Every structure is written in structure tokens, then in C-alpha cells.
Amino acid sequence: SQKIEQNSEALNIQEGKTATLTCNYTNYSPAYLQWYRQDPGRGPVFLLLIRENEKEKRKERLKVTFDTTLKQSLFHITASQPADSATYLCALPNTGTASKLTFGTGTRLQVTL
Amino acid sequence: NAGVTQTPKFRVLKTGQSMTLLCAQDMNHEYMYWYRQDPGMGLRLIHYSVGEGTTAKGEVPDGYNVSRLKKQNFLLGLESAAPSQTSVYFCASTQTSRTQYFGPGTRLTVT
Numbered sequence: 001s002q003k004i005e006q007n008s009e010a011l012n013i014q015e016g017k018t019a020t021l022t023c024n025y026t027n028y029s030p031a032y033l034q035w036y037r038q039d040p041g042r043g044p045v046f047l048l049l050i051r052e053n054e055k056e057k058r059k060e061r062l063k064v065t066f067d068t069t070l071k072q073s074l075f076h077i078t079a080s081q082p083a084d085s086a087t088y089l090c091a092l093p094n095t096g097t098a099s100k101l102t103f104g105t106g107t108r109l110q111v112t113l
Numbered sequence: 114n115a116g117v118t119q120t121p122k123f124r125v126l127k128t129g130q131s132m133t134l135l136c137a138q139d140m141n142h143e144y145m146y147w148y149r150q151d152p153g154m155g156l157r158l159i160h161y162s163v164g165e166g167t168t169a170k171g172e173v174p175d176g177y178n179v180s181r182l183k184k185q186n187f188l189l190g191l192e193s194a195a196p197s198q199t200s201v202y203f204c205a206s207t208q209t210s211r212t213q214y215f216g217p218g219t220r221l222t223v224t
């Protein structure tokens with residue numbers, strides 16, 4: 001069955017450093033992969049989508065890579081700030097139609113001063 | 114635009130009681146979804162709809178029913194609440210962009 005793995009342990013980094021979060025998947029051949037941000041008590045918010053034929057995608061301080069051979073996506077936040085502290089979820093399209101997504105459990109990022 | 118709204122924000126039910134959660138979106142999206150989010154489990158799809166008048170089961174549909182009588186609204190019903198249904202419920206919608214837009218969530222406690 002399809003499975004998505006994200007590091008369940010929180011990632012603690014210092015302000016200004018680059019945070020790197022990992023999303024691994026098995027039994028998938030997804031056409032794209034998405035990353036969402038979730039703040040406590042709020043719904044997830046879409047950040048980036050990367051397609052299978054794209055190796056890398058950037059948006060401001062965010063960078064996502066997608067390695068379909070390794071079945072892995074890396075999510076980078078450069079020059080991290082305390083405001084980046086949140087849980088980050090990766091999501092892959094489910095089989096079939098209806099634009100369904102399967103979400104990973106998320107990795108909590110804590111950026112300290 | 115309000116985006117996706119959910120009511121109520123919080124609710125406490127006793128076992129066996131029923132309730133309906135309302136989701137509304139003003140983006141004219143065709144697809145709507147109900148998820149539940151539990152610690153360590155991530156978001157799990159309960160039911161979804163691909164358009165007005167349609168519904169389909171997701172990953173964890175047991176104990177829930179849904180209706181989509183109007184395109185902008187998607188209702189999630191619990192006929193006889195159980196403690197196992199204590200969770201945070203999120204509604205989401207999308208058009209063809211595949212990006213899902215989420216509501217703020219409903220925190221439900223069943224005692």
C-alpha cells in the first residue's frame with residue numbers, strides 16, 4: 001500500500017540556519033508532490049507543488065527537490081526565522097481521480113533565536 | 114473571499130448524540146473533502162465529493178455520513194457519536210489545480 005514517511009521528531013534549528021525536512025514515500029509513482037504548512041490550531045496551507053519532471057522548485061526562501069529514483073522530497077527553508085516555526089506536511093496524489101491527496105504525518109520545525 | 118469556513122469551531126458531545134458539521138466555500142470549487150486529524154496519524158480522508166449531489170467514501174468513512182446538496186456546502190454528520198470520534202475535523206476544497214484549501218477546523222470531543 002502507499003506509504004509516506006516524515007520524521008516525527010521535531011527539528012530544532014537556530015535562526016538564520018537552513019532547515020531541511022524529508023519526505024519519503026513507497027509504492028508510489030506520483031505525478032507531483034505538495035508541501036503544506038500547518039500552524040497550531042489552524043488548517044494546513046499550501047506552499048509548493050513540484051512535478052515529477054522537475055528536480056527543484058523555489059519560492060522565496062523555500063526550495064523543494066523531488067527525486068523520483070530515491071522516492072524522496074527534500075524541503076529547505078533558508079535563513080530560517082522564528083516565524084517559520086510550524087508543522088510541515090508533504091502530500092502525494094492518491095490513486096484514482098477526484099484530486100485526492102494522502103498526507104504525511106508532518107514534521108514540526110522549531111526555530112529559535 | 115472568506116475561502117473555506119467551518120462551523121462550529123468547538124463542540125463537546127456525549128456518547129450517542131448526533132451532530133452536523135458544516136463546511137462552506139466561496140471559490141466555486143467542484144471537489145470538497147472531509148478529513149480528521151489525530152496525533153501521530155496525520156490527516157485521514159473521511160468522505161469526499163466531486164460535485165453537487167455526489168459523495169464518496171474515503172479512507173475512514175465508518176460512523177459518518179455526508180451530503181452535498183449545494184455546490185458551496187459540504188455537511189458531515191455523526192449519527193451516534195463515539196469517543197473514538199474525538200478529533201479535529203478539517204474540510205478542504207479544490208478545483209483542478211490540485212492544491213487543496215483548508216478550513217480552520219472543528220475540534221470535537223466525545224465524552
